Amino acid sequence: MIICIGAGPGDIGYLPQRSAGLIRDADVIAGFDAVVNVVRPLIPARAEVVLMGYKDQVAQLEHVARLHHAGKRCVVVFMGDIHFSGFQYLERVERACGHPVETMPGLSSAQVLASRARVCFDETTFITFHRRGDLTPFKRHLVHVLEDQRNAIVIPCPWDAARSFMPCHIAAYLLENGISPAQPTEVWENLTRGEAEWHGTLAECADKTFSDMSIMLIRTLQPMASQIEPAEAA
Known part of the structure; x- marks a missing residue:
């Protein structure tokens, strides 16, 4: 499984319950540093965290895609709602995976x-x-x-x-x-x-x-x- 979720506008209290559950059950949590830090209290200790920035996002997403294809449950977190400002990032996730991925909207x-x-x-x-x-x-x-x-x-x-x-x-x-x-x-x-x-x-x-x-x-x-x-x- 790989799913992209909107982590909300910055306060974890605005994170949808369904998204919180997906983070708690994930084997891999990936995203930009600032966004991952929003949801960090929910990340299980056993999960692998893959951080990235603008310069290394392509390489890091390819790593996440390999974990996904190996059977890991992967969550990629976006700030706000995926479909407000994150659509290009979503395209990069899907390019790395080689197929469309599921999305979970958030509050923008x-x-x-x-x-x-x-x-x-x-x-x-x-x-x-x-x-x-x-x-x-x-x-x-x-x-x-x-x-x-x-x-x-x-x-x-x-x-x-x-x-x-x-x-x-x-x-x-x-x-x-x-x-x-x-x-x-x-x-x-x-x-x-x-x-x-x-x-x-x-x-x-x-x-x-x-x-x-x-x-x-x-x-x-x-x-x-x-x-x-x-x-x-x-």
Whole structure:
């Protein structure tokens, strides 16, 4: 067996019970250091732990695949939910194994943010820049989302300086592409782990620096009116 699980937004209390059970029963637990550390209290002493980073992930996943094909029960842990920002990592797992693998979703920081900020996904678009490859299509999509008067929940790209697309860069890009500087903007850091929040405008955000553990909410200038039935007169 090999299964990929979403470990939630950082606090182990947000880990689904089914995922916790899979970790406790596993022979092998694999993932990036920070993610494995979230679930470490659940890892059995007998289990082999395979840690990896961006540079050695391919080689380490090939090692996990060999253990899987040898009959070991393997769990690969992802931060948040696999299908929000981890899909490229999932592709690497499946490439190493040579076949599709089972996935177990988790709670993402985007879902936690929607709860904290009281926005609904019916009126909100989620976009992640936490990915390899060309970000241009996703940047254009974000502009169109805001032009269409929808909220946007955005995960920045925190990698090397040459490629980073953090909240200040996102704000500057949107301003350059005609989005109003008055657009209400929030940046939340370390959700579920010592949270901090910043509220301002898109123009103000362009001058702010935030940590790698950040997620943005850019609110529409024209919120949708409630569509529930009118309250009855007293």
